[in-house]
Amino acid sequence: MLPFTRPTLGPLEAERVSEVLASGWIASGPKLAAFESALADYLNGDGKVLAVSSGTAALEAALLATGIGPGDEVIVPSMTFAASANAVLRTGATPVFSDVDLATRNLTAAGVQAALSDRTRAVMPVHFAGLAADLEDIWALARQHRLRVVEDAAHAIGSGYQGYPIGSCGDLVCFSFQANKNITTIEGGAVVCFSDQDAEQIEKLRFHGISKDAEGNVDVSMWGGKMNLPDVSAAIGLVQLAQLDAWVARRRELAELYLAEMPVHPALHLPPDGTGHSWNMFNVRVDFAALGTDRSAFRAQLREQGVDTGLHYPPVHLFELYRGLGGKPGDHPNAEQIGTQTLTLPMYPTLSDAEARSVVHAFDSLLSAVAA
Numbered sequence: 001m002l003p004f005t006r007p008t009l010g011p012l013e014a015e016r017v018s019e020v021l022a023s024g025w026i027a028s029g030p031k032l033a034a035f036e037s038a039l040a041d042y043l044n045g046d047g048k049v050l051a052v053s054s055g056t057a058a059l060e061a062a063l064l065a066t067g068i069g070p071g072d073e074v075i076v077p078s079m080t081f082a083a084s085a086n087a088v089l090r091t092g093a094t095p096v097f098s099d100v101d102l103a104t105r106n107l108t109a110a111g112v113q114a115a116l117s118d119r120t121r122a123v124m125p126v127h128f129a130g131l132a133a134d135l136e137d138i139w140a141l142a143r144q145h146r147l148r149v150v151e152d153a154a155h156a157i158g159s160g161y162q163g164y165p166i167g168s169c170g171d172l173v174c175f176s177f178q179a180n181k182n183i184t185t186i187e188g189g190a191v192v193c194f195s196d197q198d199a200e201q202i203e204k205l206r207f208h209g210i211s212k213d214a215e216g217n218v219d220v221s222m223w224g225g226k227m228n229l230p231d232v233s234a235a236i237g238l239v240q241l242a243q244l245d246a247w248v249a250r251r252r253e254l255a256e257l258y259l260a261e262m263p264v265h266p267a268l269h270l271p272p273d274g275t276g277h278s279w280n281m282f283n284v285r286v287d288f289a290a291l292g293t294d295r296s297a298f299r300a301q302l303r304e305q306g307v308d309t310g311l312h313y314p315p316v317h318l319f320e321l322y323r324g325l326g327g328k329p330g331d332h333p334n335a336e337q338i339g340t341q342t343l344t345l346p347m348y349p350t351l352s353d354a355e356a357r358s359v360v361h362a363f364d365s366l367l368s369a370v371a372a
């Protein structure tokens with residue numbers, strides 16, 4: 001059975017982990033510093049990189065660092081993973097959902113505009129599947145309305161925008177290194193920030209609010225959590241990061257194969273390509289009703305042919321928590337349509353061309369049963 005995602009891990013990660021385990025220093029230390037500096041080199045921008053224990057922690061720390069809290073609103077796309085909106089709730093602020101573009105699944109400037117209020121303090125573009133959101137237009141709106149821009153770049157380590165790496169510029173950019181992402185530290189994440197003030201805040205937020213003076217005297221000046229990334233994870237991240245560009249190139253080859261070879265059928269909608277796309281996921285939309293079937297039957301038939309699929313994502317505003325906060329069906333039609341029609345196909349660097357073609361053949365056989 002082909003999974004929809006699979007981490008790429010080799011003997012070098014195991015070797016580096018063993019070295020850290022034997023070193024006597026397994027928590028945050030020299031490997032963390034090396035990983036942060038390698039990430040900063042990779043991004044090649046002016047940002048300071050602070051690694052944390054997850055992408056979710058990165059979003060929480062970034063939002064908390066801005067001072068956003070109760071009474072404030074943050075605009076979040078409804079088509080994302082729950083963590084994007086949950087992180088806003090963590091600060092006491094209110095996530096205000098926006099619809100997304102049906103094809104790219106990304107937040108649009110028009111969507112942000114429609115969600116603006118007097119209380120809006122920030123906007124959170126999510127670079128869906130690794131395709132950069134329209135940052136130029138979102139930055140322009142942010143400047144005009146004095147909003148912070150907290151990018152959920154969980155899918156987008158290795159992605160580019162207008163020729164520059166995502167995370168090389170911006171306001172606050174949050175990465176995840178969870179197992180399904182373009183590189184993994186098992187669990188882990190990072191915030192890239194572009195002001196000393198944000199960096200100081202996040203430094204304290206990630207470790208008990210502790211600061212040290214020049215003599216090493218410890219003080220606690222504010223609340224901080226426990227979000228530091230251990231050296232065991234950082235050592236894995238160093239090995240992974242060195243392979244990121246090659247892996248993104250392989251993801252692109254596979255995406256091009258799918259785009260060229262998947263059947264042309266009015267009920268099947270392929271994702272748009274874009275320069276800088278890192279193809280963390282390959283998500284299609286299927287009009288199951290037009291095929292006279294439903295998604296669970298279709299997925300079962302794919303599984304019979306050895307193909308497992310994912311569902312990214314149910315629209316966040318319709319989860320129980322967010323319905324309780326006012327979300328209702330019809331609020332965000334594109335996100336809702338994607339939520340019911342989406343399938344995530346196998347996509348990971350070690351997927352072979354032959355395996356990708358077996359996915360294509362499975363779609364061929366299921367769709368050819370129904371006249372176009």
Ligand SMILES: *Cc1c(COP(=O)(O)O)cnc(C)c1O
Pocket residue numbers: 054055056057080081083084126152154155176177178187188189
């Ligand atoms: C994975 C993911 C997160 C959370 O990252 P973790 O490292 O799992 O905490 C946040 N947002 C999106 C869009 C994600 O895919």
